[in-house]
Amino acid sequence: xxxxxxxxxxxxxxxxxxxxxxxxxxxxxxxxxxxxxxxxxxxxxxxxxxxxxxxxxxxxxxxxxxxxxxxxxxxxxxxxxxxxxxxxxxxxxxxxxxxxxxxxxxxxxxxxxxxxxxxxxxxxxxxxxxxxxxxxxxxxxxxxxxxxxxxxxxxxxxxxxxxxxxxxxxxxxxxxxxxxxxxxxxxxxxxxxxxxxxxxxxxxxxxxxxxxxxxxxxxxxxxxxxxxxxxxxxxxxxxxxxxxxxxxxxxxxxxxxxxxxxxxxxxxxxxxxxxxx
Amino acid sequence: xxxxxxxxxxxxxxxxxxxxxxxxxxxxxxxxxxxxxxxxxxxxxxxxxxxxxxxxxxxxxxxxxxxxxxxxxxxxxxxxxxxxxxxxxxxxxxxxxxxxxxxxxxxxxxxxxxxxxxxxxxxxxxxxxxxxxxxxxxxxxxxxxxxxxxxxxxxxxxxxxxxxxxxxxxxxxxxxxxxxxxxxxxxxxxxxxxxxxxxxxxxxxxxxxxxxxxxxxxxxxxxxxxxxxxxxxxxxxxxxxxxxxxxxxxxxxxxxxxxxxxxxxxxxxxxxxxxxx
Numbered sequence: 001x002x003x004x005x006x007x008x009x010x011x012x013x014x015x016x017x018x019x020x021x022x023x024x025x026x027x028x029x030x031x032x033x034x035x036x037x038x039x040x041x042x043x044x045x046x047x048x049x050x051x052x053x054x055x056x057x058x059x060x061x062x063x064x065x066x067x068x069x070x071x072x073x074x075x076x077x078x079x080x081x082x083x084x085x086x087x088x089x090x091x092x093x094x095x096x097x098x099x100x101x102x103x104x105x106x107x108x109x110x111x112x113x114x115x116x117x118x119x120x121x122x123x124x125x126x127x128x129x130x131x132x133x134x135x136x137x138x139x140x141x142x143x144x145x146x147x148x149x150x151x152x153x154x155x156x157x158x159x160x161x162x163x164x165x166x167x168x169x170x171x172x173x174x175x176x177x178x179x180x181x182x183x184x185x186x187x188x189x190x191x192x193x194x195x196x197x198x199x200x201x202x203x204x205x206x207x208x209x210x211x212x213x214x215x216x217x218x219x220x221x222x223x224x225x226x227x228x229x230x231x232x233x234x235x236x237x238x239x240x241x242x243x244x245x246x247x248x249x250x251x252x253x254x255x256x257x258x259x260x261x262x263x264x265x266x267x268x269x270x271x272x273x274x275x276x277x
Numbered sequence: 278x279x280x281x282x283x284x285x286x287x288x289x290x291x292x293x294x295x296x297x298x299x300x301x302x303x304x305x306x307x308x309x310x311x312x313x314x315x316x317x318x319x320x321x322x323x324x325x326x327x328x329x330x331x332x333x334x335x336x337x338x339x340x341x342x343x344x345x346x347x348x349x350x351x352x353x354x355x356x357x358x359x360x361x362x363x364x365x366x367x368x369x370x371x372x373x374x375x376x377x378x379x380x381x382x383x384x385x386x387x388x389x390x391x392x393x394x395x396x397x398x399x400x401x402x403x404x405x406x407x408x409x410x411x412x413x414x415x416x417x418x419x420x421x422x423x424x425x426x427x428x429x430x431x432x433x434x435x436x437x438x439x440x441x442x443x444x445x446x447x448x449x450x451x452x453x454x455x456x457x458x459x460x461x462x463x464x465x466x467x468x469x470x471x472x473x474x475x476x477x478x479x480x481x482x483x484x485x486x487x488x489x490x491x492x493x494x495x496x497x498x499x500x501x502x503x504x505x506x507x508x509x510x511x512x513x514x515x516x517x518x519x520x521x522x523x524x525x526x527x528x529x530x531x532x533x534x535x536x537x538x539x540x541x542x543x544x545x546x547x548x549x550x551x552x553x554x
Contacts, residue, residue: 062391088427109389114339119425119434120416123536124408126438127529128472130538131407139397148396150365157396161403195407196473198537202550205535211553212535252404258482258489259400260475261407267544273479276488 062109065147066156070105071237072098074230075175081229082177085222091121091133091140093222097229098141098236113144124197132197134228138163141232146239158248159235164195165249166231168261172200173223175230182219193263200224339386342424343433347382348514349375351507352452358506359454362499368398368410368417370499374506375418375513390421401474409474411505415440418509423516435525436512441472442526443508445538449477450500452507459496470540477501 060068081097088096096115103110118140120126121133139160146156171189188208192200201212201221210216238244252260257275264272337345358374365373373392380387395417397403398410416437423433448466465485469477478489478498487493515521529537534552541549 062389063393065394088425092425109391112339112386112389114386114421116340116425116427117342117421118417119427120420120437123530125413125416125472126434126441127536128408128438128441128527128538129529129536130412130441130472131402131405135407136402136413139402140395143397144391144394148365148369148393150393150396157403160397161405164403164405195402195405198535202535202552205552206550209553212530213554250405252406253400253489258475258479259404259406261405273483275479275482276486277490 060108065145065151066153067109067145067147068102068106069145069236069240070102071240072101072233074233074237077101077233078175078226078230079177082175082222082226085225086218088116088119089122089133090221090225091137092116092118093225094134094137094229094232095141097226098145098233129196129198129201131195132167132192132200132224134225135164135167135195137225138228138232142236145236155239155244155246158246159232159239159244162249163228163231163235165262167200167228168192168194170227172204173220173227175223175226177223177226180219180223182216186216187220187223193266194261196261199266337385342422342428343430344386344422344424345379345383346422346513346517347379348517349378349510351510351514354378354510355452355503355507356454359452359499359503362502363495365393365396366399366410367498367502368414369393369395370502371411371414371506371509372418374503375422375510406473406475406478408472409444409469409477409501411502412441412444412472414502415505415509419513422513432516432521432523435523436509436516436521439526440505440508440512442539444477444505445469445471447504449481450497450504452500452503454500454503457496457500459493463493464497464500470543471538473538476543 077097080100081093084093084096084100087093092115095113095118099110099113099115103113118137121136124130124132125136142159142163143156146153146159149157169191171191173187173189176184188204190200190204190207192203194200201217204220205212205217208216208220210220235244250262252258252262256264257277354374357377358370361370361373361377364370369392372390372395376387376390376392380390395414398413401407401409402413419433419436419440421433423430423436426434446468448468450464450466453461465481467477467481467484469480471477478494481497482489482494485493485497487497512521527539529535529539533541534554
């Protein structure tokens with residue numbers, strides 16, 4: 001896989017053609033199980049939490065990056081996401097799980113951020129089944145905290161992209177809350193091989209036998225939001241420590257010539273079109 | 278098609294099961310051309326613009342809805358989106374086209390909104406080919422201005438959802454800027470039948486013969502962002518006038534039992550699974 005370098009992203013930001021250094025790679029299935037899937041609730045042993053209490057916020061400009069960040073406890077964040085799902089669903093619950101804590105620890109710009117306005121991310125954006133709200137929400141958080149690539153640090157963009165990969169390559173859901181509403185034994189894990197709500201949910205519904213309206217399906221999606229919030233904060237903490245691996249794992253524009261997920265054959269079958277370069 | 282009523286959305290917001298009033302409908306192709314596709318640059322004859330100059334913004338709470346809105350000129354908005362695309366790409370360009378004008382006319386919360394943080398929406402979220410950034414950006418704008426359904430007005434959610442339908446059922450791009458970078462005769466129109474970047478872009482690349490890295494492809498996507506910005510503002514202006522038709526046009530959870538786009542057979546072929554209810 002290729003690396004999307006800082007320079008390339010800055011060039012991209014200037015909307016300049018990336019040139020012709022194109023590598024024609026196959027578009028195979030990449031079903032490797034994600035070894036980080038063991039990220040279950042495990043306390044906060046490796047997290048140093050910042051001081052509690054909001055700071056003066058007048059000086060914070062939300063259009064300048066990075067936003068002030070203090071390390072969070074992934075498990076606590078996941079618990080919040082799990083509970084918030086039942087209030088504002090997948091996308092907004094991931095945003096809320098991080099921003100609500102930073103509103104308390106840091107203050108602005110988190111305190112004023114309109115988290116509930118992202119309710120519409122549910123069901124792959126207003127139930128259209130496109131990107132899972134947990135992936136969209138995680139991308140929003142990572143990019144708003146670290147900043148867009150145009151700000152000079154592309155770690156937020158990379159964290160977001162790699163969380164899309166994690167989402168598709170992991171048996172979900174992983175995180176188990178302290179007080180689950182449904183017996184975890186009833187919630188089967190499935191791997192979506194896609195960041196799309198429709199495919200992810202469809203595979204789970206088929207494997208579990210539970211309909212969309214069931215309490216079990218809601219438990220699955222709320223625990224999925226919690227799992228993504230856990231991974232998101234783990235990555236943001238690493239970034240804060242200067243330890244986040246900046247390699248981007250999937251660069252479809254370079255590898256297959258079109259924005260895409262990784263498993264072309266899932267929809268195209270054996271006749272995957274070749275994108276003109 | 279069914280109507281997602283205010284009551285249903287409020288019930289949904291409470292995460293209560295929608296009950297068993299389920300109608301089993303077919304999942305056919307809905308390729309009707311959108312008759313609103315003639316929305317080209319045509320001036321602002323039907324738009325009454327508000328006063329210019331920011332107002333005092335201290336009293337605005339971005340977590341309360343609706344946000345202050347003044348009617349905008351759709352064609353001017355589309356021109357801004359077209360140009361902003363070449364700076365921050367599809368999703369952020371749609372947000373910028375509306376919020377930059379409202380920052381001038383209204384002030385906060387638009388002035389402080391971190392538009393560039395949504396750069397990552399490009400290419401269907403970090404190039405993964407999921408939801409087109411123009412649809413995501415339009416949903417963000419509609420839901421942040423009007424508010425989420427939980428705020429009591431579901432017009433923002435409905436505008437967003439119906440713009441996803443408009444996106445897929447329209448020969449795109451529609452809007453022609455005053456000074457196009459590429460001769461419009463070179464930019465063919467295609468209908469995606471999907472809100473997904475990968476499918477939308479793939480169909481256009483196939484029909485046009487231009488690769489993703491070409492100036493023509495960029496022109497197509499920037500004009501698509503402009504088209505969506507035009508429609509978005511047209512709808513927001515109608516909402517401001519109390520004239521927006523609140524019927525939601527596609528309610529997949531009710532109609533097919535799973536979050537989905539409308540054309541099941543495109544991926545599933547003749548064996549479309551039936552979702553358990």
